[in-house]
Each structure stands twice: as C-alpha cells, then as structure tokens.
Amino acid sequence: GNSVTQMEGPVTLSEEAFLTINCTYTATGYPSLFWYVQYPGEGLQLLLKATKADDKGSNKGFEATYRKETTSFHLEKGSVQVSDSAVYFCALSKNSGYALNFGKGTSLLVTP
Amino acid sequence: ETGVTQTPRHLVMGMTNKKSLKCEQHLGHNAMYWYKQSAKKPLELMFVYNFKEQTENNSVPSRFSPECPNSSHLFLHLHTLQPEDSALYLCASSQLGQGKGYTFGSGTRLTVV
Numbered sequence: 363g364n365s366v367t368q369m370e371g372p373v374t375l376s377e378e379a380f381l382t383i384n385c386t387y388t389a390t391g392y393p394s395l396f397w398y399v400q401y402p403g404e405g406l407q408l409l410l411k412a413t414k415a416d417d418k419g420s421n422k423g424f425e426a427t428y429r430k431e432t433t434s435f436h437l438e439k440g441s442v443q444v445s446d447s448a449v450y451f452c453a454l455s456k457n458s459g460y461a462l463n464f465g466k467g468t469s470l471l472v473t474p
Numbered sequence: 475e476t477g478v479t480q481t482p483r484h485l486v487m488g489m490t491n492k493k494s495l496k497c498e499q500h501l502g503h504n505a506m507y508w509y510k511q512s513a514k515k516p517l518e519l520m521f522v523y524n525f526k527e528q529t530e531n532n533s534v535p536s537r538f539s540p541e542c543p544n545s546s547h548l549f550l551h552l553h554t555l556q557p558e559d560s561a562l563y564l565c566a567s568s569q570l571g572q573g574k575g576y577t578f579g580s581g582t583r584l585t586v587v
Binding site: 394396398403404405406407408411451453455461462464465466467 | 478480515516517519522564566574575576577578579580581
C-alpha cells in the first residue's frame with residue numbers, strides 16, 4: 363500500500379540554521395506529495411505540494427523537490443526562524459485530492 | 475480562519491456522556507474527513523465522505539458515529555467513550571480531482587474522564 367516515512371524528531375536547531383527534514387514514500391504510479399505544518403494548538407496547514415516528478419514546491423522559504431528516482435520529497439529551508447517551530451508532516455495522495463497518507467510528523471524546535 | 479470551522483475547540487466528557495463534534499466548511503468542497511491525532515501516533519483517518527456518502531470507515535469503533543447531512547457539514551457523534559479516546563479530532567475537506575490536498579480545521583481537543 364501507499365506509505366510515507368519521515369525522519370524521527372525532535373529536531374532542534376539554532377535560529378538561521380539550515381533545515382532538512384527527510385521524507386520518503388512508497389506508492390505505485392505517480393502520487394501527489396505534500397508537506398503540512400501544525401503549529402501548537404492548531405490544525406494542519408498545507409505548506410507546499412508537488413504533483414509530478416521533478417516539480418519543486420515552495421512557500422515561506424521552504425522548498426521540497428519531488429524525486430521519483432529516490433522516491434523522496436525532503437523539506438528544506440535555508441535559514442530557520444523561531445516562528446518555524448512546529449510539527450511538519452509529509453503526505454501523499456494517490457488519487458488527486460483524495461485519501462492522504464501521512465507520515466508520523468517531525469517536531470522542529472528553533473531556539474534563539 | 476482556514477475555511478473549515480470546528481466546534482467546540484475543547485470538550486471534556488464523562489464515559490457515559492453523549493456529545494457531538496461539528497465541522498463546517500465554507501470552501502465548496504465535495505469531500506470531508508475525520509482524523510484522530512493522538513500523542514506520538516500518526517494521524518489516523520477515521521471516516522471519509524464524498525458527496526455526502528460515506529466511502530471509508532477505517533475500522534472505527536461504533537462508539538464513534540459520523541453524520542454528513544450535506545456537503546458542507548460533518549458531525550461526529552460520541553457515546554460511551556473510553557479514556558484512550560482522548561485526542562485531537564481534526565476535520566478536513568477537499569475538492570476531489572484538483573490535487574490541492576486538504577484544508578484542515580483547528581480541531582477539537584477531546585478529554586474523556
């Protein structure tokens with residue numbers, strides 16, 4: 363079946379450090395890939411997405427590239443801020459807009 | 475405001491109580507979902523509704539009963555819950571076929587005592 367594997371957290375970084383959160387997936391065909399973010403006490407918000415191989419999703423300084431050859435969708439940001447502290451979820455959708463499969467989430471803490 | 479509104483935000487209920495969670499979406503989406511988020515566990519998909527019809531029930535105990543009276547509203551009726559049902563319950567909606575992912579509500583934090 364379809365599944366997503368994320369690196370275990372928590373990840374703790376100093377402000378302005380480089381961030382990478384790894385995500386790999388298992389799926390047949392060409393799923394759509396997403397990153398969601400959950401700030402404390404809130405629901406999940408869509409951060410970025412990519413719908414085909416080699417697409418790069420980007421938003422708020424975060425980027426992720428859909429790599430079919432390595433079945434990966436790693437999240438990166440060049441310089442994190444304290445306000446980026448949250449839980450990040452990688453997800454895939456085999457059918458367009460339907461049945462998202464989520465990873466377990468990676469908690470990020472950015473310290474001043 | 476995300477376009478998906480959940481009420482109440484917090485709920486404490488006894489094991490013999492009956493309560494309902496409400497979700498409303500203002501996005502014109504045609505699919506709605508209930509997820510359960512427990513500490514240190516992956517998000518668990520509970521129920522899926524497409525065009526008001528339930529299309530998925532992921533082995534959820536019968537003490538959770540969903541209702542979708544129209545494409546904008548989704549309820550989760552709760553009765554005789556257990557303490558392990560304490561969690562954040564998230565509602566989401568999407569438009570099938572557009573590949574834009576889900577829009578989530580802020581969730582209801584449920585505590586069963």
